[in-house]
Amino acid sequence: MKLENKIPEGQLETKWEKYRSTVALVNPANKRSLEILIVGSGLAGSSAASTLAEMGYKVKVFCFQDSARRAHSIAAQGGINAAKNYQNDGDSVHRLFYDTIKGGDYRAREANVHRLAEVSGNIIDQCVASGVPFAREYGGMLSNRSFGGTQVQRTFYAAGQTGQQLLLGAYSGLQRQVGLGNIQMFTRHEMLDVVNIDGKCRGIIARDLVSGKLERHFGHAVLLCTGGYGNVFYLSTNAMGSNVTAAWKAHKKGASFGNPCYTQIHPTCIPVSGDHQSKLTLMSESLRNDGRIWVPKKMDDVNALRNGSKKGNDIPEDDRDYYLERRYPAFGNLVPRDVASRAAKERCDAGFGVSKTGEAVFLDFAHNMKYKYGKQVATLKGINNPTEEQLTAFGKDVVKEKYGNLFDMYKQITGEDPYEIPMQIYPAVHYTMGGLWVDYNLMTTIPGLYALGEANFSDHGANRLGASALMQGLADGYFVLPYTIGDFLSKEISTKSIPTTHKAFEEAEKNVEEKINTFLNIKGSKSVDYFHKKLGKIMWDKCGMARNAEGLKTAISDIQKLRDEFWKDLFVPGESNELNLELEKAGRVADFIELGELMCKDALHRNESCGGHFREEFQTEEGEAQRDDENFKYVAAWEYKNTSDWELHKEDLVYENIKIAQRSYK
């Protein structure tokens, strides 16, 4: 197999525009006879579906939730980036491009990222036109906030519910096309395999999750918009159902997997509270606009916090270590996520964690609440010498408007009021930069099979900047794929629909059915969750925030043992011909186990540290990630050969427009 990234020739700035206006078109009459299957209804899937249907293609969309509106994108909180320069603070397409490449620690493709920055503005226009109620200033203009890794304000938001508002916008476009009969929607359906015919992807096998029936669907092309695989760690900020199954089935049928080990650990999440924990909750990065992160300087204070004799507020200013501001004066609390997470781990490992578990740091709003917002309001009200109490009260109202839902959520979960005492936070698994390898057209290594959104590996390199996933999902679905798919479909106009009685469909369905029966017939003694938790622990301990060769080797053999145990001792209750949640989980965990092994393998082979991939053996004297550009400036694309057997392909990354350098946020 040869990796061809299909990046068009020419100047970076004009490449996309030129390509877009020369890529082959499909005429309207032909579009009506071309069928496209879209798996996933998040931002990537919904936006692609409505756009392709508007263009005239016949579209089918699948999701496992009971409505397209519940895809995991709904949970995104903080915002979406766009190079609009509405704040007149020097933002531009080039700056967004540059920040993204640098933020990704120089492990993303220049051409893809530039295209992303170019279309970012259109996304905001499109969303506003479709009724997304973004936050606004009194003059009626759109409001912006800052996110990590940048020094401009380019993040658009809707309180702490940006993902919800964006997805509802995209979903309404999708439902409109459903109403018009241009899209057929299949909710509570799970894709369990892809079907390849004559070297091209031509369909899927899906299970109706209510009746348990297996279905065959033909498509001239198939789009996987199935999200990320953070749940391989068991505990993550992802929704409970988020999984890798669709991507993994495609991988086993020929789609290479790109950079599987690049995982984002988000610095600000509510710490684990006990063994019962089923998921972790994010506290949006936007909070770092106004929250300062600290731990005590003195061990006495740490102990007092842990035995409850002191609260965060009792520790005087001088005894606090605002370690991000100390270590990174230029970016302070707004360093990128990987940097912030490692710094928190460093302090906690050194014994300064502020909770009983030792795994928590403070995120404190008191300062900005009083002295930034409180003062502002006091001045507006004409109060010259406001009391401390007045400042707090005024500031609280402003903070409430900005982050109210997040503060409520924090209180709901922890039982503590963050308006009164500092939040406790700790890093947690959040996002996966890795995913199916795609070329410039977003096509995987299986012709006709595409991957969009978090499911692909494409734009974030080794670390994603905050508010860029929503941007990428909508860019892929609204503005990139609908054009690039022409390159493939224009050659398919004479391909007739293939009947699903074709033997490739028959075989694929038979395999899926056998797998399902195997799960049910093992009749062992352990639940699916038992295996998932075990896998999660291996991954978090050995392939999490810090990794080393020895640990990764152990992890690989532990995972192989776990896989054997899974297939011998799993117990799945119920039948296949009914709604069976345990059966659904079993399939997902089986795939996570295999993926976990590949992630460790990838992490082990990459003898450098970059972005979210931190190998303890490769760090600078100050403990920062040390890249090895000479040997590792490439995308690792893994081709599946057999159980525990992959072949590595390398796509060299070429930087012609950016000078690559040691990343610095100091």
Place this chain on the structure above:
Amino acid sequence: MKILKLHKEVISNLNPQKKRNSMSGNMNIKLKVWRQKNSNSKGELVNYKVSEVSPDMSFLEMFDMLNETLINEKKEPIAFDHDCREGICGMCSMFINGRPHGPNDAVTTCQLHMRSFKDGDTIVVEPWRASAFPILKDLIVDRSSFDRIISAGGFISVNTGNAQDANCLPIGKNEADESFAAAACIGCGACVAACKNSSAMLFVSAKVSQLALLPQGKPERHQRVLNMVAQMDSEGFGACTNTGACEAECPKEISLSNIARMNREYLSAKLCSEIE
């Protein structure tokens, strides 16, 4: 609350879980949970006991724990809908002690924590009940009627690529905020479950309001409200008699004023269509 009969008792004891690090005070809880094999079968309330419940657990984590025990006893776990567990996807949907999403205001089932209950409490858990939400299994219902209502008109007809620059259309902060407040609806269906008539007015009016408040939504406003209401009626949701139970139980505090706005929208749309 509908009347339910108790058929049989199944008592399950949970394996003691390892205690969490900081909290003590574990609770014993009795549950009566609606079990129903599928949409064609009859359901019943079944009794369970769950011990060693930590007050820091979420309500769904308590169910996870119960399910883990049932599986270990080779029994069928209780099926319930959930996904984000952050109160935003709208998937979780339990009718707890006679209230959708349980005893606390402005909270979804997944954000309800066991510290809201006491040691020894008996908790009755049922699915949403409405003829437009048929039960699929145990606590899972079919809410696809909501999607069909959105398909009927809950959108702005703008194709991709037709948009002008976003700031060419200034929108006053108050309108934007009000529209956002209506748009916060998570489509969970608690309003329907809470209503004695099973009316979907709060859900539908939230969408109608969101779009009617924005200049982008104005051109289609009449058609939108007529089509959405027609679809709502054809799905078998009941009429609104202004009891306000929906607002009281809505986890996102969607306001009744949206219903008033929708009624105005509807009247003016009807008037216009008659004049035309």
